[in-house]
Amino acid sequence: MAYLELKNVHKTFGNVKAVNDFTLDINKGKLVSFLGPSGCGKTTTLRMIAGFEQPDEGTIQLDNEDITIVSPNQRDIGMVFQAYALFPNMSVRQNIAFGLKMKKTPKVEIEKRVDEVLEMVRLKDTAKRYPHQLSGGQQQRIALARALAVRPRVLLLDEPLSALDAEVRVALRGEIRRIQSDLAITTVYVTHDQEEALSISDQVVVMENGVIQQVGTPQEIYRAPQTRFVATFIGTANQFFGKVGGESEVQCSGLSISTRKLSDFTKGQEVVVLVRPELISVNTSQPSADAGNIIEGIVETVTFHGAVTRLGVHMNQQRVVADITVNSAESISLNQTVWLSFKPEVCKVMAVAE
Amino acid sequence: MRMNKLFRSIVLVLFLLFMLVPLIATFLFSISTRWDRTILPEGFTLEWWKKVISRGAFGLTLKNSFYISFATSIALTILVTPTAYWVHIRAPKSKVIFEIMSAFSFGIPGVILALALIRFYSGIPVPLINTTNILLLACMELCFPFMYRPVANALDSIDIHTLTEASQSLGGNWISTFIHVILPNIFPGIASGFLLVFSTVFAEFTLTNLLVGARFKTFPIYLVEFTRFDGRQASALAIISFVVAWVVSLLLLLISGKRTITSDNLTIGH
Numbered sequence: 001m002a003y004l005e006l007k008n009v010h011k012t013f014g015n016v017k018a019v020n021d022f023t024l025d026i027n028k029g030k031l032v033s034f035l036g037p038s039g040c041g042k043t044t045t046l047r048m049i050a051g052f053e054q055p056d057e058g059t060i061q062l063d064n065e066d067i068t069i070v071s072p073n074q075r076d077i078g079m080v081f082q083a084y085a086l087f088p089n090m091s092v093r094q095n096i097a098f099g100l101k102m103k104k105t106p107k108v109e110i111e112k113r114v115d116e117v118l119e120m121v122r123l124k125d126t127a128k129r130y131p132h133q134l135s136g137g138q139q140q141r142i143a144l145a146r147a148l149a150v151r152p153r154v155l156l157l158d159e160p161l162s163a164l165d166a167e168v169r170v171a172l173r174g175e176i177r178r179i180q181s182d183l184a185i186t187t188v189y190v191t192h193d194q195e196e197a198l199s200i201s202d203q204v205v206v207m208e209n210g211v212i213q214q215v216g217t218p219q220e221i222y223r224a225p226q227t228r229f230v231a232t233f234i235g236t237a238n239q240f241f242g243k244v245g246g247e248s249e250v251q252c253s254g255l256s257i258s259t260r261k262l263s264d265f266t267k268g269q270e271v272v273v274l275v276r277p278e279l280i281s282v283n284t285s286q287p288s289a290d291a292g293n294i295i296e297g298i299v300e301t302v303t304f305h306g307a308v309t310r311l312g313v314h315m316n317q318q319r320v321v322a323d324i325t326v327n328s329a330e331s332i333s334l335n336q337t338v339w340l341s342f343k344p345e346v347c348k349v350m351a352v353a354e
Numbered sequence: 355m356r357m358n359k360l361f362r363s364i365v366l367v368l369f370l371l372f373m374l375v376p377l378i379a380t381f382l383f384s385i386s387t388r389w390d391r392t393i394l395p396e397g398f399t400l401e402w403w404k405k406v407i408s409r410g411a412f413g414l415t416l417k418n419s420f421y422i423s424f425a426t427s428i429a430l431t432i433l434v435t436p437t438a439y440w441v442h443i444r445a446p447k448s449k450v451i452f453e454i455m456s457a458f459s460f461g462i463p464g465v466i467l468a469l470a471l472i473r474f475y476s477g478i479p480v481p482l483i484n485t486t487n488i489l490l491l492a493c494m495e496l497c498f499p500f501m502y503r504p505v506a507n508a509l510d511s512i513d514i515h516t517l518t519e520a521s522q523s524l525g526g527n528w529i530s531t532f533i534h535v536i537l538p539n540i541f542p543g544i545a546s547g548f549l550l551v552f553s554t555v556f557a558e559f560t561l562t563n564l565l566v567g568a569r570f571k572t573f574p575i576y577l578v579e580f581t582r583f584d585g586r587q588a589s590a591l592a593i594i595s596f597v598v599a600w601v602v603s604l605l606l607l608l609i610s611g612k613r614t615i616t617s618d619n620l621t622i623g624h
Binding site for chain 1: 516520
């Protein structure tokens, strides 16, 4: 039995369908990310779980209790905001104690709990300071501590790291994951950053235009995208458009790509072949035929990405990108002719919607 | 660079002269024996101050003015602050109505406002005509924008939506959110609104004169009566009136200053 259940939830603003028939089960203690471009409905869905928005249709259940119309302050759901939203007039200690005070927790207990969560976010010595005396990263950790102090049933995080520097962002997301697993608190995490979603989630929900595109573990989402949107939004994918030519072959313009068996497709059907750049090998001389698909092209761009170097290769009217290690990139220069190769097994074939 | 500095100093000095000379002159006049035949006062005396303060009406009108000023300021604070918050958070579209209402008291001359109020209140079953309460209501209407504007500005300057939601997600209801989270953060706005209302009502003449006239004499009415027979005593009263407004401002600034030391950076995020 799922802990948090959203059933056929709809939400419309004006004539924009923000969330369309959203159904999802979230198990207790898991961290689930809502991932998608801005305007995909992920924040609206989160706000409906929090109670700040009312669904037009559908129900939201928490621990077998229908909370669809319960007001936000009665839901026992903690929330962390993108803009931190610490109360500027209160010290760190007062901020964290606020929720406990609202619940009329005894004073001694409040003190204990505040110390406990401050310890958890490793900011014990900031208790007496005010929000404006803290860095952005510290403020967000205090906001997390404040949300956790009341021991909510569910923790919601609305793009909590978007306002922070890259370095702080990576450190803090690790921290969030550590605390979340320590407490085994059911968590919904909204982000537009795929790397963030893939690195900390038990499950990722990819959304586009208010509709769930795919739900799965980070590995599933990356390795087995079910829609073209997921394949191109998560990571990078080269796209070759064409028609099914044989039982394991796709005919693209001036190019034939061998794939695995295409039993789900009919001959002549319009499809797209997706290949991840890191699964393409780059050869400076023509490889033997057992390398799989081989495409000859000219190196147009060489972009340094740190751990890898990304090559943009031009081959008859199409640009293909391939990632290679920094070492092997040394032997490649601009305008050089190269042979790209990839195995039929790495090709993901999808039907092109009419 | 140096020219620039010099220019700034000159502007500042001229401005201060413009603001202070009338005040200083009024004060000098109130302590002069005579100052109508010579360039400088002929001599100095505290006689006018003694005379003006020793009258029974002095204490009474001062008390009346304090009463009406405080009553209006407090009533408006209680009425406007929660309303402005509610409008900002729940009914932002009706902000425009409040803006229009804010313009009313500037657009309508006091005489018309007073007569309209008398006609209106004489038509309703609550007996308000000829009571102090009608003055209180009139002053509240007159001063509404002075309270609303600073409070609205303060509300605009903080992220009240997110703060409200943060409070709610922690179990706060509307009332506790307003008292513990919103009020302290818009306190400087409320303080300056209070101040503007207080000083406006303290110096209010037209409405008081027309609505309650001789039955409820306020300090400005007392002052105007004096100008008819002795400018020097009237000057003493004017200085007192100014000092009162000044002291009240100072007190409020002190209070709101103390509150903002702990929260002088009200921006959320960076």
